[in-house]
Amino acid sequence: MENLDQTDKTILRLLQNDSKKTAKEIASMLSLTVSPVYERIRRLENQGFIKKYVAILDKTRIGRTVTAMCQVSMRYHNEAFIDEFEEQIQDLQEVQECYHVAGQVDFILKIHVRSLEEYHEFVRYKLSKIKNIGVLNSTFVIKEIKQTSEYYIR
Numbered sequence: 001m002e003n004l005d006q007t008d009k010t011i012l013r014l015l016q017n018d019s020k021k022t023a024k025e026i027a028s029m030l031s032l033t034v035s036p037v038y039e040r041i042r043r044l045e046n047q048g049f050i051k052k053y054v055a056i057l058d059k060t061r062i063g064r065t066v067t068a069m070c071q072v073s074m075r076y077h078n079e080a081f082i083d084e085f086e087e088q089i090q091d092l093q094e095v096q097e098c099y100h101v102a103g104q105v106d107f108i109l110k111i112h113v114r115s116l117e118e119y120h121e122f123v124r125y126k127l128s129k130i131k132n133i134g135v136l137n138s139t140f141v142i143k144e145i146k147q148t149s150e151y152y153i154r
Contacts (some may be wrong), residue, residue, distance in 0.1 A: 004049070007032075009153050011040055012049060016150040019053040056149060064112035067141040068119055070127070071105040075134040082106075088130045094122050105137070116140075 004012075007030060014026055023038040030037065044050050059065065074081060082100070085107070089098050097110040113119045123136065 008040060008044060008049075011037065012044065013150075013153055015041070015050065015053075016153075054149075059112060063114050066113045066115055066119060067144070068109075068111045068113070069139045069141070070109040070111055070123075071135075071137040071139070072107040072109065072133055073104075073135040073137075074106045075132050077106070081132040085130055085132065092122075092126055094126070105135075 010030060011026060014021055014029065023041060024034050026041075027034045027037040041050070059067075072085075074085065086098075086100070089095055089107075089109070094111050094113055095109050096112055099108045100106065101108055111119065111122065113122060119138070123138070127133070127136065
């Protein structure tokens with residue numbers, strides 16, 4: 001972040017909030033001309049600050065109303081088993097996020113499904129088929145208090 005000036009940071013904040021903003025709209029908001037803003041955005045993309053542009057969907061509208069946080073503990077902690085788990089979890093479309101963590105568990109998964117029955121089927125027929133899983137502990141979200149995709153940029 002040290003090579004970003006305040007204008008770059010403002011552009012990142014604006015695009016995080018609404019990635020459909022055009023260079024023209026951003027330039028107007030910053031009292032700049034379009035060309036330098038466009039070039040800054042391209043530079044931020046090329047340097048990897050902006051990884052991709054996405055649409056954030058309403059999970060209720062698409063029928064993914066059940067959110068589970070699943071804690072996974074492995075039986076054995078050798079590199080091959082961990083690599084295999086990380087590879088296989090990529091194929092499970094119900095898993096929105098997966099974190100390898102330190103502490104009492106090894107992985108935390110964020111899973112979105114339509115119902116508790118669908119979650120049961122997911123665990124029984126997909127997740128439990130991954131070798132070396134020792135313990136699964138599921139926690140279900142009853143109310144979402146804060147959810148954002150935006151990073152705090154100073």
